[in-house]
Amino acid sequence: DSNISRYEAEFLEVCKIGSGEFGSVYKCINRLDGCTYAVKKSKKPIAGSVLEKMALNEVYAHAVLGAHIHVVRYYSAWAEDNHMIIQNEFCNGGSLADVISQHMQDGKTFSEPQLKQVLLQVAQGLEYIHMQGLVHLDIKPGNIFISHQTRIKDGLHEIHEDEESNEKMQSYSISPVYKIGDLGHVTSVVNPKVEEGDIRYLPNEILQEDFDHLPKADIFSLALSVYESGGGGPLPKNGDDWHRIREGLLPPLRHLSHDLNELLKDMVNPDPTQRPSVTSLVQHSLLCPQSNV
Numbered sequence: 001d002s003n004i005s006r007y008e009a010e011f012l013e014v015c016k017i018g019s020g021e022f023g024s025v026y027k028c029i030n031r032l033d034g035c036t037y038a039v040k041k042s043k044k045p046i047a048g049s050v051l052e053k054m055a056l057n058e059v060y061a062h063a064v065l066g067a068h069i070h071v072v073r074y075y076s077a078w079a080e081d082n083h084m085i086i087q088n089e090f091c092n093g094g095s096l097a098d099v100i101s102q103h104m105q106d107g108k109t110f111s112e113p114q115l116k117q118v119l120l121q122v123a124q125g126l127e128y129i130h131m132q133g134l135v136h137l138d139i140k141p142g143n144i145f146i147s148h149q150t151r152i153k154d155g156l157h158e159i160h161e162d163e164e165s166n167e168k169m170q171s172y173s174i175s176p177v178y179k180i181g182d183l184g185h186v187t188s189v190v191n192p193k194v195e196e197g198d199i200r201y202l203p204n205e206i207l208q209e210d211f212d213h214l215p216k217a218d219i220f221s222l223a224l225s226v227y228e229s230g231g232g233g234p235l236p237k238n239g240d241d242w243h244r245i246r247e248g249l250l251p252p253l254r255h256l257s258h259d260l261n262e263l264l265k266d267m268v269n270p271d272p273t274q275r276p277s278v279t280s281l282v283q284h285s286l287l288c289p290q291s292n293v
């Protein structure tokens with residue numbers, strides 16, 4: 001194979017923005033279009049292995065899931081020098097997990113209107129995924145990315161922290177946009193190949209290998225992601241606390257309304273058929289615009 005790296009040829013690597021057993025993610029500027037992207041480099045998985053299936057799965061899912069404002073946009077993927085590389089939309093506001101750990105440090109938390117925005121926007125992204133006959137299966141704060149845009153006098157334009165012109169521009173920031181990322185566990189509802197997601201956000205039926213209501217597993221994980229964003233974390237990985245939540249016992253968050261606490265409780269109902277569908281969520285009176293100003 002040619003020893004010129006497409007990664008080096010096409011991108012200027014700005015900095016590493018994440019790493020884990022999956023590989024590393026870099027903030028990169030494309031030399032041709034000048035735009036910023038998130039580029040993940042992972043060791044090329046062994047041919048025929050589960051990891052290879054997941055890596056291909058992720059690319060197939062992105063390809064099917066075209067463009068939706070609440071799903072991180074995919075641009076390209078390729079293999080080079082024994083690595084898999086995927087180029088995605090860069091979200092400049094970090095992940096929901098970053099915001100939660102920031103809140104833990106400075107003792108702050110999301111307000112009710114902000115939490116409703118997280119719930120509504122991620123539900124809209126999930127509705128798009130479910131409508132394609134797919135499920136995410138790893139919804140969690142670490143996979144929900146945030147994009148801040150500033151609206152200048154006329155039109156929208158992304159802020160880049162290194163852009164000194166911001167203060168001169170008459171710009172003001174508008175509310176953040178939440179986007180579902182990391183499609184590595186995405187599978188089809190009809191012919192599921194389930195790779196379990198993060199145990200802290202997983203409903204019990206998936207652990208029991210009951211895959212008859214997969215879309216409702218995403219609803220369960222979304223509820224716990226919002227619950228943790230509202231200060232209900234850190235969430236248990238096992239033990240009695242883990243099982244209590246799976247029995248539907250979710251201690252109410254005191255600074256939130258009874259209605260929002262009840263909605264989150266409905267979303268973690270032990271019986272997946274009793275949890276609201278994503279369509280009923282996005283139309284829920286509690287989440288519609290006039291109710292959360």
Ligand SMILES: Cn1cc(CCO)c2c3c(c(-c4ccccc4Cl)cc21)C(=O)NC3=O
Pocket residue numbers: 017018019025038039040072086087088089090091092093094095145146181182183
């Ligand atoms: C760790 N990390 C930090 C970020 C930036 C958040 O401000 C990030 C992104 C992505 C991803 C990502 C996740 C899974 C697969 C591929 C990618 Cl590029 C990971 C990211 C992604 O697809 N888009 C991102 O912004």
